[in-house]
Amino acid sequence: MMEFLLVKLVLVGIVLFGVLNFAGFHTWVERKQSALIQDRIGANRADIFGFRLLGLFHGIADAIKMFTKEDIVPEGANKTLHLLAPLFSVFFALVAFATIPFGPPLILAGHPPIELQVANIDAALLYVFAMLSLGVYGVILAGFASRNNYAIMGGLRATAQMISYEIALGIAVIGVIMVYGTMDLSLLVQRQGEMIGGWIPFWGIVVQPVAFVVFLTAALAETKRAPFDLPEAESEIIGYFVEYSGMKFGMFFLTDFLETIIVACLATTLFFGGWQVPWLMADGFHFPWPWGGVLPVANWVYVLLGVMSFSIKVVVFCFVFMQIRWTLPRFRYDQLMALGWKGLFPIAVVNVVVTAVVLVFFGEPSWPQQ
Amino acid sequence: MAATIKVVHRPELTFWEKLYIPQILCGLKITFRHFFRNLFLHIAHRVGRLTHLRASATIQYPEELRPLMSRHRSRHRLTVREDGSPRCVGCMLCETVCPAKCITIVPGEHPDPHVEKYPIRFDIDLGVCVYCGYCVEVCPEDAIRMDTGILNLAAYSREAMQLDIHELMDPELEKPIVDCSLKFPHQCKVSGEAMKGSWDGVEAS
Numbered sequence: 001m002m003e004f005l006l007v008k009l010v011l012v013g014i015v016l017f018g019v020l021n022f023a024g025f026h027t028w029v030e031r032k033q034s035a036l037i038q039d040r041i042g043a044n045r046a047d048i049f050g051f052r053l054l055g056l057f058h059g060i061a062d063a064i065k066m067f068t069k070e071d072i073v074p075e076g077a078n079k080t081l082h083l084l085a086p087l088f089s090v091f092f093a094l095v096a097f098a099t100i101p102f103g104p105p106l107i108l109a110g111h112p113p114i115e116l117q118v119a120n121i122d123a124a125l126l127y128v129f130a131m132l133s134l135g136v137y138g139v140i141l142a143g144f145a146s147r148n149n150y151a152i153m154g155g156l157r158a159t160a161q162m163i164s165y166e167i168a169l170g171i172a173v174i175g176v177i178m179v180y181g182t183m184d185l186s187l188l189v190q191r192q193g194e195m196i197g198g199w200i201p202f203w204g205i206v207v208q209p210v211a212f213v214v215f216l217t218a219a220l221a222e223t224k225r226a227p228f229d230l231p232e233a234e235s236e237i238i239g240y241f242v243e244y245s246g247m248k249f250g251m252f253f254l255t256d257f258l259e260t261i262i263v264a265c266l267a268t269t270l271f272f273g274g275w276q277v278p279w280l281m282a283d284g285f286h287f288p289w290p291w292g293g294v295l296p297v298a299n300w301v302y303v304l305l306g307v308m309s310f311s312i313k314v315v316v317f318c319f320v321f322m323q324i325r326w327t328l329p330r331f332r333y334d335q336l337m338a339l340g341w342k343g344l345f346p347i348a349v350v351n352v353v354v355t356a357v358v359l360v361f362f363g364e365p366s367w368p369q370q
Numbered sequence: 371m372a373a374t375i376k377v378v379h380r381p382e383l384t385f386w387e388k389l390y391i392p393q394i395l396c397g398l399k400i401t402f403r404h405f406f407r408n409l410f411l412h413i414a415h416r417v418g419r420l421t422h423l424r425a426s427a428t429i430q431y432p433e434e435l436r437p438l439m440s441r442h443r444s445r446h447r448l449t450v451r452e453d454g455s456p457r458c459v460g461c462m463l464c465e466t467v468c469p470a471k472c473i474t475i476v477p478g479e480h481p482d483p484h485v486e487k488y489p490i491r492f493d494i495d496l497g498v499c500v501y502c503g504y505c506v507e508v509c510p511e512d513a514i515r516m517d518t519g520i521l522n523l524a525a526y527s528r529e530a531m532q533l534d535i536h537e538l539m540d541p542e543l544e545k546p547i548v549d550c551s552l553k554f555p556h557q558c559k560v561s562g563e564a565m566k567g568s569w570d571g572v573e574a575s
Contacts, residue, residue, distance in 0.1 A: 036405045036412075037401045037404050037408075040426050041426045213391075323405070324394070
């Protein structure tokens with residue numbers, strides 16, 4: 001029991017450390033990537049002992065600024081909810097990471113295999129979606145508790161947007177669940193390690209490309225960043241966090257980045273084989289037909305390659321999300337609703353129907369017994 | 371008169387434009403091109419290559435200054451004669467033409483009979499100045515110019531924005547001025563900490 005707790009605590013530590021640092025790093029990426037896209041240099045002035053390091057210290061400077069700023073609570077605000085809202089946002093965004101498997105099982109001599117996943121839940125996918133949905137309560141509460149018309153407008157927009165897009169998101173994922181026959185994310189990733197015809201990885205993107213496009217669009221809307229940043233919309237209503245200052249505002253900002261990362265993690269897990277490396281099985285590389293042969297690797301190499309594969313995929317997804325965020329302008333509100341209800345929702349439903357028909361006629365894929 | 375009617379035909383979107391996804395890819399192509407081009411150029415600049423190609427339009431301001439047009443109107447200066455005394459003859463034209471009324475001149479009689487007057491005081495309140503350049507255009511003696519190239523005009527008080535004749539004649543000087551090597555027909559005196567524009571022993575004409 002003690003060992004189990006210790007392992008889980010270490011895993012929690014690793015996930016929190018990695019995710020929070022990556023979110024902090026995101027502020028730097030956002031600044032520099034947008035700068036490069038727009039032919040600028042980007043923030044590069046903060047220095048420690050004269051070392052600027054391409055502006056990496058701006059994240060630290062931001063944190064110091066946010067922590068030392070005056071915390072203003074509006075007079076008419078509901079003090080309790082006003083305080084709770086940012087905590088809700090960050091909490092649910094962080095908790096959602098618990099079920100993401102980030103590496104293959106690690107085998108240490110004399111111990112049972114350690115799943116590189118904080119919580120191995122049967123219905124992990126439902127859990128992630130539940131946490132993402134609860135995250136929107138932070139936004140609504142922020143709008144509601146601030147007693148500011150613009151803030152509540154942002155909160156309402158967030159609500160409508162979340163409801164519209166979560167439906168498309170959920171239905172897009174149903175196709176994936178049908179193909180792999182499980183909602184357990186760790187099992188789902190294992191099953192993506194199979195091969196079609198011995199050389200095409202059985203990843204979600206290969207068997208469910210339409211679901212991937214719908215998922216990606218809806219997931220972008222879920223992160224509340226451009227082109228779906230209507231709850232914020234800094235040029236029209238400042239957004240749900242207009243009455244927040246200091247670190248409370250910083251927590252909303254952090255949530256934005258955390259949601260980007262969780263969505264990147266989900267896209268990786270569901271559609272890009274999670275920690276799977278193409279042709280890498282537990283016992284080594286199985287090269288496809290033209291070359292053939294097996295290159296055995298040790299378990300720790302296997303785990304290391306898996307974790308690296310997962311991290312690289314997540315980073316690439318974050319990069320692409322950032323690129324989209326700095327490419328597309330904001331949707332109009334009616335366009336947003338039309339895209340969600342008239343575009344993504346029917347496509348997702350048709351995708352589920354087609355998947356079902358194909359599965360019935362060609363038979364469900366058979367999986368090796370656990 | 372018949373009204374002219376101009377019919378504006380809204381361009382019909384093609385099927386692929388309505389689908390929107392190809393358009394997103396077009397946009398991404400542009401941003402990715404900028405991103406990777408600039409990334410490559412920044413790295414190349416670090417190792418000293420391809421420096422003739424600019425990676426960013428940014429001018430790192432305090433270290434790097436933007437080139438100014440020769441006609442750019444920056445902070446004023448009073449030109450000086452060969453002996454170091456001001457060229458200004460105190461004709462009051464600039465003070466008269468100034469639309470912002472930011473110039474204050476107190477003329478005095480010049481010791482040289484060929485020069486009628488000279489400025490005892492010549493103050494410009496930069497907090498009021500609109501940088502129209504009329505004073506430069508109206509000056510018959512080419513005594514005032516706006517070509518110092520000084521752009522960082524900022525101060526913590528209104529008083530510090532008021533330039534007296536010392537600062538106008540020597541753009542290097544900054545308040546408080548306690549020492550002055552400028553040549554005047556009169557003597558400069560330090561009163562208190564700063565050098566003042568009104569001087570003892572000189573009577574305004």
